Amino acid sequence: MANHLELIQELQQLDKVPxxxxxRAAQKRRTQQLKRWAVxxxxxxxxxxxxxxxxxxxxxxxQSEPKKxxxxxxxxxxxxxxxxxxxxxxxxLLRNNVSPDxxxxxxxxxxxxxxxxxxxxxxxxxxDRGASVNAQDNELWTPLHAAATCGxxxxxxxLIAHGxxxxxxxxxxxxxxxxxxxxPTLDIIETAMANRGITQEMINETRASTExxxxxxxxxxxxxxxxxxQQDSQGATLLHITAANGYVxxxxxxxxxxxxxxxxxSDGWQPLHAAAxxxxxxxxxxxxxxxxxxxxxxxxxxTPIDLxxxxxxxxxxxxxxxxxxxxxxxxxxxxxxxxxxxSSAGSRGKVVRRASLSDRHNLCRxxxxxxxxxxxxxxxxxDEKEKESDQENSQVPPSNGSTPTxxxxxxxxxxxxxxxxxxxxRPQTLSELKKQxxxxxxxxxxSSNGNAVYYTPASGDPPLLKFKQxxxxxxPKVRTCCCVS
Numbered sequence: 368m369a370n371h372l373e374l375i376q377e378l379q380q381l382d383k384v385p386x387x388x389x390x391r392a393a394q395k396r397r398t399q400q401l402k403r404w405a406v407x408x409x410x411x412x413x414x415x416x417x418x419x420x421x422x423x424x425x426x427x428x429x430q431s432e433p434k435k436x437x438x439x440x441x442x443x444x445x446x447x448x449x450x451x452x453x454x455x456x457x458x459x460l461l462r463n464n465v466s467p468d469x470x471x472x473x474x475x476x477x478x479x480x481x482x483x484x485x486x487x488x489x490x491x492x493x494x495d496r497g498a499s500v501n502a503q504d505n506e507l508w509t510p511l512h513a514a515a516t517c518g519x520x521x522x523x524x525x526l527i528a529h530g531x532x533x534x535x536x537x538x539x540x541x542x543x544x545x546x547x548x549x550x551p552t553l554d555i556i557e558t559a560m561a562n563r564g565i566t567q568e569m570i571n572e573t574r575a576s577t578e579x580x581x582x583x584x585x586x587x588x589x590x591x592x593x594x595x596x597q598q599d600s601q602g603a604t605l606l607h608i609t610a611a612n613g614y615v616x617x618x619x620x621x622x623x624x625x626x627x628x629x630x631x632x633s634d635g636w637q638p639l640h641a642a643a644x645x646x647x648x649x650x651x652x653x654x655x656x657x658x659x660x661x662x663x664x665x666x667x668x669x670t671p672i673d674l675x676x677x678x679x680x681x682x683x684x685x686x687x688x689x690x691x692x693x694x695x696x697x698x699x700x701x702x703x704x705x706x707x708x709x710s711s712a713g714s715r716g717k718v719v720r721r722a723s724l725s726d727r728h729n730l731c732r733x734x735x736x737x738x739x740x741x742x743x744x745x746x747x748x749x750d751e752k753e754k755e756s757d758q759e760n761s762q763v764p765p766s767n768g769s770t771p772t773x774x775x776x777x778x779x780x781x782x783x784x785x786x787x788x789x790x791x792x793r794p795q796t797l798s799e800l801k802k803q804x805x806x807x808x809x810x811x812x813x814s815s816n817g818n819a820v821y822y823t824p825a826s827g828d829p830p831l832l833k834f835k836q837x838x839x840x841x842x843p844k845v846r847t848c849c850c851v852s
Contacts, residue, residue: 442469449477449493452486457493467498474504482513482522490525500529507537515556518549527559534565534573539645540612542570578614585620595626602632610638610654613647618654628659635666643671648680652687661688 374396381389439447445465448456457477461467470476478498481489490510494500501509511531514522527533533556536542544560547553585605588595598604606626609618618638622628631637639659642651651671655661661684664670672688675681 441465442471445469445477446471446475446480449480449486449489450484452481452484452489454489454492457489461496467493467496468502470502470504474506476502476504476510478502478510479504479508479513482510482519482526483517485517485519485522487521487525490522494525494529500526501532501535503535503537506539507535509535509537509543511535511543512537512541512546515543515547515552518547518552520549520552520555523552523555527555533560533563534570536574536577538612540574540577542573578612578617581609581614581617582620585617585624589620589624595621595624596630598630598632602630602634604630604632604638606630606638607632607636607641610642610647610650611645613642613645613650615649615653618650622653622657628654628657629663631665635664637663637671639663639671640665640669640674643680643684644674644676646675646677646680648683651680651684655687655691661691 377392381392441460445457445460445467446469448460467478468476470479476498478490478493478500479502481493500511503509509532511523511526511533512535514526531543533544534542544553544556547556585595595606596604604626606618606621606628607630608614609621628638637659639651639654639661640663641647642654661671665674672681672684675684
């Protein structure tokens with residue numbers, strides 16, 4: 368075996384040779400290394416034998432001293448023997464009534480371990496001794512999940528022949544054929560599924576069965592008025608579980624029932640951390656829409672974005688965080704202390720505060736009076752123009768609709784003035800009536816058209832117009848312009 372300096376020199380030379388020669392040199396060195404390891408192991412075994420021999424001699428000399436023994440649990444012994452691929456030890460343990468389904472703290476059985484390590488003889492032995500072919504570990508993986516993931520086609524055939532569940536769903540929602548990346552092994556699984564008559568509808572139904580069962584349990588809890596925020600020994604809530612598994616409908620039901628999005632488990636994880644870690648995009652969006660913080664940190668100072676491994680999902684979380692930050696900034700920008708309202712969109716232009724009823728009434732009256740003065744001024748200008756036009760058309764001024772006689776004793780026919788006709792035909796609006804009502808104090812008690820105005824100064828009320836039913840006017844008689852004797 369070459370020493371360290373020789374290896375360094377050889378590496379410098381290998382940089383200049385083709386890759387094929389480098390591969391051959393590596394294989395040669397690996398062979399030498401294995402041979403040296405075999406020699407070393409043999410030497411260690413010889414030393415161990417000598418030490419055992421000395422120990423037996425020492426024990427024979429000290430028989431009076433008590434012996435010390437180390438015992439292991441049956442599950443540990445069975446798993447250790449299976450991992451060493453020791454069929455004799457496994458048979459011995461099984462003959463001594465050790466259950467083949469014993470598992471460790473992770474729920475891993477001996478059959479799981481043999482499917483991972485591709486020990487076909489050991490798998491057959493365990494199955495013949497009654498090991499459960501559909502045993503599940505803590506993450507609901509069956510031995511078929513393990514064999515399919517590792518691409519062990521021979522073990523997959525053995526497990527299927529012993530009735531392995533092809534539709535078993537693990538905690539991530541995956542079936543054995545979902546995890547298989549080896550094409551020959553995948554063909555074996557899909558062929559077995561076709562032979563058993565498994566359809567896509569059955570697959571979808573099986574996938575959704577776990578969530579439906581959880582939804583039923585949640586509905587039962589809500590119907591009995593029980594709390595949905597109760598935490599288990601590790602601090603996890605039902606919302607943590609639904610977030611980790613991607614159960615959107617169950618999460619919506621919990622949120623409607625009052626589930627909190629800010630509760631932490633023993634590691635400081637909120638439900639959003641679980642959804643981000645296991646790539647549950649839809650649940651993460653749902654939690655954010657219900658107020659879950661993307662800036663929340665675990666006890667290890669990790670945010671949901673830090674725990675997200677999928678780049679596409681990470682981009683979505685960053686986009687959600689950006690939108691949330693914009694909304695928060697806009698809310699802080701418009702958030703001010705409470706202030707009084709100083710203006711109004713009403714017709715008066717401002718709000719009157721702490722004013723009595725009479726003050727408000729007087730203010731309204733004053734505004735109406737101002738508007739009425741302007742209105743009447745425009746009306747008077749129009750009346751003057753109409754009077755001038757009437758004077759030009761007729762030398763005799765109209766006297767309240769009467770028919771004056773001429774100096775020659777004849778009768779002069781006159782037409783009603785344009786102003787009177789306009790006043791009779793044109794209806795008055797509510798705004799005009801209010802203007803007249805406010806302007807009446809400046810007018811005499813009897814208006815120009817003869818209508819009486821009733822006004823009580825002591826009452827403090829604006830004057831009221833008394834409207835009377837219009838009298839029917841007689842049609843003026845048309846007479847000739849000359850008198851006939």
